[in-house]
Structures are given as structure tokens and as C-alpha cells.
Amino acid sequence: MEEVSYEKEHHVASLAVYCASIFTKTAQKEADIYTIVKPDASPVTDADYASQAILISAIRHHFPQDGFIAEESAIALRRDPGRARRVWELVSTANLERHENTSVALPESLxxxxxxxxxxxxxxxxxxKRTWIIDPIDGTASFVQGQQFAIAVALIEAGEQRVGVVGYPNLIFDDPDISEEVVDEKGFGMMLSAVKGKGAYKRQMTKSSLLSPQKNALQPWRRMAQENIVFTExxxxxxxxxxxHKxxxxxxxxxxxxxIYSMQVKYAVLSIGTCNAMIRLPKDKTHRFPAWDHAGGTLIFEESGGxxxxxxxxxFIYASxxxxxxxEGLVAAKAGLHTDLVRYARHIYEKDSED
Structure with missing residues (x-):
């Protein structure tokens, strides 16, 4: 059976995320980002809707038969024509570079x-059916504060990730000292991407270009006596x-x-080695995580050596x-640490029911 390369899927997703990253970074600098609170208490901005439109339009142009799952719907926009027009103005006037290698298809009307x-x-x-999972802005609450956020895209087949591309417009390229407040003021951050079984890569983003990829690989875990454990929370x-967790x-x-607030940014700090572990123990044991918070970032971390x-x-199964x-729950860590961390995390998680 001939191996599928996913080269085109990776290329198209990278360009889509790049353009959405340039757009959202530019929008974040605007002082009047319009924000409302959704029924689940999470915020959504006009930039979330516009970014989702840019991403789906760009990918669907090349893969019209594929399915899509994304965080936002247009219900609120249809109920508020004035806001819909504001989002359309953002999309239709987005100052995206139109170089030969970065042009993307955009919506043609409101x-x-x-x-x-x-x-x-x-x-x-x-x-x-192949499905693309999209988070147009992961970390909207920190986005509106001028802090870290991400744009995530992942291709799913048979419940598994095949391609993952995530843009981080505020992360400074090749700087492991990450925080919410330290943002890339001069450029447009970085992109991490991966194809299943082919490793992970990082690229610097500028306003005019997406620079060449560099291999992204973690150093092996050196055991607790030699390497400190640093969680991202x-x-x-x-x-x-x-x-x-404590x-x-x-x-x-x-x-x-x-x-770090954004889940996808948490995967970035794991993938580049700033932190080496993350756990997520829900208070409610029936709670299940949104797929778009993890698709893309998990594949990149795994292909980096986690x-x-x-x-x-x-x-993680992305078929539901x-x-x-x-x-149920989550444990992410360097490969050599993961087994021990699962044991500790599961014991603490189940402790109430054992007492």
C-alpha cells in the first residue's frame, strides 16, 4: 500500500495558519476589539469569527470534500447583523500579503x-471522512489582554491526527523564556507543525514571509535526579x-x-522544552475536553519526543x-517521564473514591 505523504495538506494548513496569525496579531493591537461572553462563560471576539472564516475558506478551497469541526458558529452573528458586518469588514479588508507562496482563498461575501x-x-x-479540527484563537481571554494565544489546525483520519499546524503570533522565536507578558513586539511569532511519523518543525513568521522550517526535537528525559520537573499550569x-495538581x-x-492560559500555548512550551510535564485532572469526572483545545498541539509534542x-x-481519540x-483527563510529558507521571496522576485523581 502506497504511503500517503500529506505534503499538500501540511503546506495548505501552514499557509492558512500563517495568514490567520498575521491577521489576529494585527487585530490584537486594535484597542476596540469587540468581545462578548458565550453561554459557557468563555469570551469570543470578532477576531475569533474572522480567523475561523479565513482558516476554513483557505483549507476548503483545496480540500472541498473534507469535513470541519471548529469552535465558533455564526448563530450570534446572524442574530446581530451589525456585528456580522463588522466581522465581514475585518475579513474583507484583512491586510494579508499576497506573495506567490502565501495567497489564500477568502470568503467572497458576508x-x-x-x-x-x-x-x-x-x-x-x-x-x-477526513476532518479538519480548528481553533481560530485558542486563549481568547489572554488574547484580549495582549498576551499569548494560538491558531490551531489539525487533520484527522480514522480518529487519529495526521497533520498538525499551530501558529503562536506572540512567542519569540528561539527564546525558551516564555511568559504571558513577554511577547514578540518586532515580529509575528513562530509556527510549530508536524506530520504523523515524520517529526516536528518550527518556523519563524514575519509579516512578509514564513521562513524555512527547522527540525524541532526534545532532548531525552534524564531522570529526576538529573533534570528538574517543570509543569505548565x-x-x-x-x-x-x-x-x-499541587x-x-x-x-x-x-x-x-x-x-499559561492557552492550552495550545502549553503544548508549545512542552514542545520546545521550556516545561517538561502537564496534567489535567478535572474536578468533575464526567468532564471531557474540547477536541480543538488539543488537536494539533498534541501531535507536535509527540513528534518532538513527548x-x-x-x-x-x-x-487521545479524535473520532467523537x-x-x-x-x-478522561490528561498527562503530557517527555517520553521517559510519562509512565511515572501517569501512575502518580491516576492515584491522586482516584483517591477520593478510594477513601
């Missing part, structure tokens, strides 16, 4: 834009059991965690639509 957004917002994937999360860090004598599973050591319905 109604076309709304329909394209809904292709993702109403999507649940389909059995036997999110202190603002209302979903995660922070007390149990218990695990104390047991492992871990360094103070790096507080491992991501749920709390029972099972790989908008959520990771078959997976």
Missing part, C-alpha cells in the same frame, strides 16, 4: 463568510482540580509551574466530534 463559519461550528466530523481554570507537584518536588495520553494511558469523549 453571507459566504457566515456559511463558511457555520461549516465548522455545526461540524461533528464523519466516519470514514493555568491558575485561572475553573475546570481543573488545582489542589490535586499535591502531585509536591510529591515530585517539581519546580514552580509556568502559568507523549500525551489520558489518565489511563490511552491515546467536538469533544474527546473517549478520554
Amino acid at each position: 453571507e459566504d463568510m457566515l456559511a463558511i463559519i457555520d461549516i465548522g461550528g455545526s461540524g461533528n466530523g464523519a466516519k470514514g 493555568s491558575s485561572e481554570s475553573h475546570v481543573i482540580d488545582q489542589d490535586k 499535591t502531585i507537584r509536591d510529591i515530585l518536588l517539581a519546580n514552580p509551574p509556568l502559568d 507523549r500525551v495520553t489520558d489518565l489511563y494511558g490511552h491515546p 466530534g467536538q469533544t474527546l469523549a473517549q478520554n
